[in-house]
Amino acid sequence: MGEIGPIADKVTSYFYALLFVRHPELRSLFPAAMDTQRDRLLKALLTAAEHIDNPPVLVEYLQNLGRGHRKYGTRPEHYPAVGECLIGALSKYATGIWDRETEAAWVRAYTTMSQVMIDAAATDELRAPAWWHAEVVAHDLRTADVAVLTLRPDQPYPFLAGQYASLETPWWPRVWRHYSFASAPRSDGLLTFHVKAVPAGWVSNSLVHRARPGDVVRLGPAGGSMTVDHTRDNGLLCLGGGTGIAPVKAMVEDLAERSSRRPVEVFYGARTDHDLYDIDTLLRLQQSHPWLTVRAVVDQRAHVQLPDAIRGYGPWTEYDAYLSGPPGMIRNGIPALRAAGIPAHRIRHDSVEELVVAGD
């Protein structure tokens, strides 16, 4: 895979060109504009290569990917078509390393990996829909660019607090973006999401500025492993930056519903006081739950940014940590938490690559 990095752009462009020329029927499975889509294939390949020596992690990743592909309308017969074009593109550009043996190794690896995806999709088909329709039942514009959306799925939607869903709007067909659930599962089955409209973010802009009650979106299955391990009883340190507070709030609700007494310390970071759009909800939760402490860290006023703000408190060595927010906050947060004595395996966050796409 190391050799592919520098020629990745060429390989992916040529791959899609080959795919759409040889299999024009597959074009309709992809969005009209292919910009972020392009990187996705490569990221998936790189992630798979990263875990090649850890079969359980690789298999779990591929199973999720296979299940997640159901919403695009991917069928088992599409996988060989993709494989053949991928190998066609690699053999054209990776000339320095490409020979019969390399090709045979790629064919073997691709066949094995795609079979894991196909099998996972087939098993999932027996128990869950490929996607859910969900109607917007409330749209609350909290700031000029942040909206809280409440959705009613057309059938029960299983998920855990801390996870996210992929979402497609009627305005940008086949463009899917990830949003974390902002509430724990509710008895009325409603789902909430916090969405910030970002420049050039087609999906987020339409959800914030265009969506209204009555509009219907599509949801893919829930994903992500930033969930609370309820077998443990130590404290939780949660850092939520901007709309990254959404899954933190869901996890706090989850703990409250289970009558947990585990200490939970939430640091809620925002650029200005005005951007703390959900602080009232968190302060209300703090009032009803003595185990919960909420601290706001406002860039304009604080002398340090969010991850470093934890230094003045603690000790954190016994805590599990959760990071949720912009990719830069997560990148800076990991070393800050490690420096505070929390080992890497107790620091949870979503994949930064997925968040970059979610930022659209």
Ligand SMILES: NC(=O)C1=CN([C@@H]2O[C@H](COP(=O)(O)OP(=O)(O)OC[C@H]3O[C@@H](n4cnc5c(N)ncnc54)[C@H](O)[C@@H]3O)[C@@H](O)[C@H]2O)C=CC1
């Ligand atoms: N599961 C997750 O991790 C979730 C992530 N998000 C992501 O969170 C982001 C939210 O965007 P905004 O509300 O515009 O946030 P923002 O850009 O206004 O940042 C919010 C706060 O995060 C901290 N922060 C930001 N960049 C930092 C950096 N480089 N180093 C250290 N701290 C930093 C600061 O305290 C800042 O006030 C989006 O990118 C969204 O995709 C949103 C929901 C869930």
